[in-house]
Amino acid sequence: MKKYLSNRKAIIVFCLPAIILFCVFIFVPILQVFYYSFFDWDGVNQATFVGLANYKRLLLKDPVFKTANLNGFKFGVVITVYQLVLATIFAIAVSDKRIRFRKFFRTAYFIPVVLSVTVVCQLWGNVLNADNGLLNTLMSRLGINWSQNWLNDRNTAIYTVAFVNAWQWMGYQFALIVAGIKSIGEDFYEAAEIDGATSLKAHWYITLPLLKDTFNFCLLISVTGGIKAFSEIDIMTGGGPGNATYTLTYIMYNYAFGRQKFGYGLTSSAVLVIECLVIILALNWLFKDRENPLFSRRKGVEIV
Amino acid sequence: MKKKGSGPRQYTGVSATIFTIFLWAYAIFSLYPLLWMILYSFKDNTEIFQTNPFGLPQVWRFENYVNAWNQYDVPLYFKNSVIVGAGTVILTIICAMMFTFAVTRLQWKGRDAARTFISTGQFIPVQAILLPVVQTVAGLHLMDTYWSLILPYAAINLAFSCMVYYGFFKGIPKEMEEAACIDGASIWQTFFLIIMPLVGPATMTIAIYVFLSAWNEFLLANVLVGTTAHLKTLPLGVLFFQGQFTTDWGSMGATMVIASLPAIVVYCLFSEQVEGAMTTSGAVKG
Numbered sequence: 091m092k093k094y095l096s097n098r099k100a101i102i103v104f105c106l107p108a109i110i111l112f113c114v115f116i117f118v119p120i121l122q123v124f125y126y127s128f129f130d131w132d133g134v135n136q137a138t139f140v141g142l143a144n145y146k147r148l149l150l151k152d153p154v155f156k157t158a159n160l161n162g163f164k165f166g167v168v169i170t171v172y173q174l175v176l177a178t179i180f181a182i183a184v185s186d187k188r189i190r191f192r193k194f195f196r197t198a199y200f201i202p203v204v205l206s207v208t209v210v211c212q213l214w215g216n217v218l219n220a221d222n223g224l225l226n227t228l229m230s231r232l233g234i235n236w237s238q239n240w241l242n243d244r245n246t247a248i249y250t251v252a253f254v255n256a257w258q259w260m261g262y263q264f265a266l267i268v269a270g271i272k273s274i275g276e277d278f279y280e281a282a283e284i285d286g287a288t289s290l291k292a293h294w295y296i297t298l299p300l301l302k303d304t305f306n307f308c309l310l311i312s313v314t315g316g317i318k319a320f321s322e323i324d325i326m327t328g329g330g331p332g333n334a335t336y337t338l339t340y341i342m343y344n345y346a347f348g349r350q351k352f353g354y355g356l357t358s359s360a361v362l363v364i365e366c367l368v369i370i371l372a373l374n375w376l377f378k379d380r381e382n383p384l385f386s387r388r389k390g391v392e393i394v
Numbered sequence: 395m396k397k398k399g400s401g402p403r404q405y406t407g408v409s410a411t412i413f414t415i416f417l418w419a420y421a422i423f424s425l426y427p428l429l430w431m432i433l434y435s436f437k438d439n440t441e442i443f444q445t446n447p448f449g450l451p452q453v454w455r456f457e458n459y460v461n462a463w464n465q466y467d468v469p470l471y472f473k474n475s476v477i478v479g480a481g482t483v484i485l486t487i488i489c490a491m492m493f494t495f496a497v498t499r500l501q502w503k504g505r506d507a508a509r510t511f512i513s514t515g516q517f518i519p520v521q522a523i524l525l526p527v528v529q530t531v532a533g534l535h536l537m538d539t540y541w542s543l544i545l546p547y548a549a550i551n552l553a554f555s556c557m558v559y560y561g562f563f564k565g566i567p568k569e570m571e572e573a574a575c576i577d578g579a580s581i582w583q584t585f586f587l588i589i590m591p592l593v594g595p596a597t598m599t600i601a602i603y604v605f606l607s608a609w610n611e612f613l614l615a616n617v618l619v620g621t622t623a624h625l626k627t628l629p630l631g632v633l634f635f636q637g638q639f640t641t642d643w644g645s646m647g648a649t650m651v652i653a654s655l656p657a658i659v660v661y662c663l664f665s666e667q668v669e670g671a672m673t674t675s676g677a678v679k680g
Contacts, residue, residue: 095501095571100581104500108493108512108552111485114534115549116515119526126526133529176420183417197665198421201428204661204668206610206629209650213427216643222443224430261424262672269673318521321612325633339521346525347617359522366519 120363127357132350144357148341158336158358161248162365165337166316168252173260173312174305181267182293196268200261207258211325214254215241241327244334251322251335255315263308270304271297306377313373314366338362428654435459435647442643458644459652468649470624471631474540475609475653478627481544482551482608483601489548490555490600491593495585498563499571509560515553520613528617538625542618547608555600558674562596563589602664603671609657628653 127144131137148155180199184192202210217224218240226237240250274297282292298305320339327335329344336344338358346355434442435458436451446452462468493512497505527546536542566589574584612629619625626634632653635646661668 092501094575094581095499097500097581098502100585101496101500101502104492104496104585105508108489108556109508111489111545111549112512112515112552114530115527115546116518116523116552117511119523119530120518122526122529123522180417180420183413189414189417195417195421197662198424200665200669201658201661202424203672204606204610204657205428205654206632206657207612208629208632209431209654210427212632212635212646212650213431217427217430224447227443227447257424265669266673269669314519318519320521324616325612339524342521342525352525356525359525362519363522367517370517 123356123359123363126353127360129353131353133346133352134350137353140353144354145361148354148357148361152341154333154336154341155358157333158338158341161335161337162317162319164248164316165252165255165319166313168249169256169259169315170309170312172253172256173263174308176260177263177267177308178298180264181271182297185268185271186289199264202258203261203265205258207321208325210258211254211322214257215326218250242331244331247327247331248335251326252316252319254326255319255322259312259315263311266304266308267301270301274300302377306373310370310373313369317362317365317369338365431647431650431654435644435651437644437647439641439643455644458642458648461642462645462648462652466631466634466645466649467623467626468628468631468652471626471628472652474625475627477540478543478547479605479608481540482547483604485544485548486551486555486604487597487600490552490559491590491597492585493552494556494559494563495589498560499566499589500581509556512556513553515550516557520550524613524617527614531618537618538622540625542625543608543611543615543627546614546618547604547611550614551604551607555604558600558671559593559596561674562593566592598664599667599671599674602660602667606657606660606668 126137128139128141129137130140130143180195183189184195184199186192189195220226220237220239220242223240225240229236238246241247278296278300279289279292282296287295317337318339319337320343323329323335323337323340324343329336329340338361341358342355342362344355345351345358430448433449433451434447436454436456437446437458438453438455441447441451441453493508496502497509531537531542531546536545570588570592571584574588579587609627610629611627615627615630619627620630628649632646632650635641635643635649
């Protein structure tokens with residue numbers, strides 16, 4: 091039997107396609123990102139080694155770098171707060187058997203997730219268009235003088251694109267939390283009810299602490315989502331007005347595809363990867379099981 | 395409120411009412427842009443912008459769909475999306491299934507290392523590797539072919555798919571291979587005739603998830619085929635209308651509906667699998 095299952099030829103044939111595919115399109119590219127970030131390279135001619143020059147320029151001299159990080163932060167905060175708060179409320183609601191039309195709510199909240207980002211951006215672009223968008227039209231028809239230049243204002247544009255992302259992906263975190271709640275046993279709530287806890291209290295002391303891992307993952311997606319933000323920005327603002335909505339990915343995109351400065355663009359990618367890694371590690375450290383009053387219930391529960 | 399006999403007690407009172415209104419309000423907020431898109435796909439520019447932006451179309455202009463289909467290359471985008479979606483699903487499943495079989499059922503040194511290696515793909519942002527992937531695709535002379543999208547898409551979905559398979563493969567009892575071995579089946583026959591049918595539900599989940607993600611993908615498609623007219627997929631086709639001097643908004647709406655409908659239908663038919671797939675990635679990643 092051992093020999094049957096260690097058929098060398100079979101192992102190679104079964105593994106090779108996946109390994110090759112992964113190496114060629116994911117693993118080698120990520121190595122290249124870091125490798126070429128030390129070079130001055132236009133993508134065609136010989137690359138020249140420049141040491142840390144790209145990093146020095148990006149981190150210390152490029153004014154857009156600061157804007158990009160600030161935008162990543164703003165974007166991250168908007169989508170984290172919006173998605174996590176709403177997703178938690180809605181997930182608790184549709185998991186409660188006393189609420190009616192649960193199936194409908196579930197579908198309604200999730201559906202934007204299955205749309206393409208380009209469709210969502212076109213839709214919201216039409217809603218938020220300053221001249222003839224749905225929202226400003228609605229305002230003026232209702233006689234409210236509050237028309238805004240949603241996508242062309244230096245100060246608000248980044249929040250607007252972040253909102254569009256938050257709107258589309260709220261349903262994803264919602265589904266994650268619904269699945270998390272499903273895995274909590276009913277008896278916890280029954281016990282809480284017997285103890286006389288209101289359902290709000292029961293959720294605060296049972297649901298939220300028990301969903302620690304789910305929240306860790308949700309935070310991971312939305313915080314790194316801010317740093318990685320790109321599609322909405324590319325489609326709706328093109329980084330503008332000026333460079334008000336630049337993010338790290340957009341710097342890479344602009345330098346690599348617009349100006350043929352591949353080395354410098356990849357430096358921005360490298361910083362992006364490092365920032366994401368730091369956030370993953372920080373969140374895992376923050377959510378680690380330890381003597382934390384908020385999460386102390388966790389220990390005894392795991393067996394169930 | 396109806397009394398439901400022995401059923402669970404319904405909430406009553408002011409705060410419950412406010413909460414219910416809130417749930418409905420967000421449901422409308424979530425669905426209305428979609429509904430609005432469907433409605434304006436039946437309107438002309440005047441109705442969309444001036445006379446009737448919110449309500450039902452005064453005249454249902456089905457010709458918007460005919461125009462989109464005949465004048466704006468929508469059939470081409472559709473065909474490309476179907477080919478890329480199907481190709482990605484098939485390639486991802488073949489690679490992921492064989493690989494997971496090898497690391498869970500076969501016995502060899504380094505299988506855990508191999509599994510960990512592939513699973514690191516989960517943490518690599520596609521945004522970061524955009525440029526090297528384009529270079530690689532160009533270097534392999536795959537530009538101007540469907541492979542330029544199918545291969546990177548399959549690579550991106552690999553880590554996730556292996557993870558979903560992993561749980562399933564682990565759950566198959568060892569006796570399966572033992573019995574097959576005693577009956578004289580080769581390892582290949584065991585894989586194709588016994589194991590493959592057993593992981594059917596996982597395959598289904600992965601197929602749906604991977605298809606949806608390929609169908610909607612924008613980031614890579616934009617840089618890989620954004621300038622290659624005959625390979626554009628629907629998400630790029632939707633953007634074609636942007637920057638036209640006189641946009642035919644009705645036809646654009648129709649194109650967006652055509653692009654979204656297959657994904658919505660797939661979700662409505664397989665909502666369990668779609669949500670299941672997405673939440674599996676959450677459970678393990680976190």
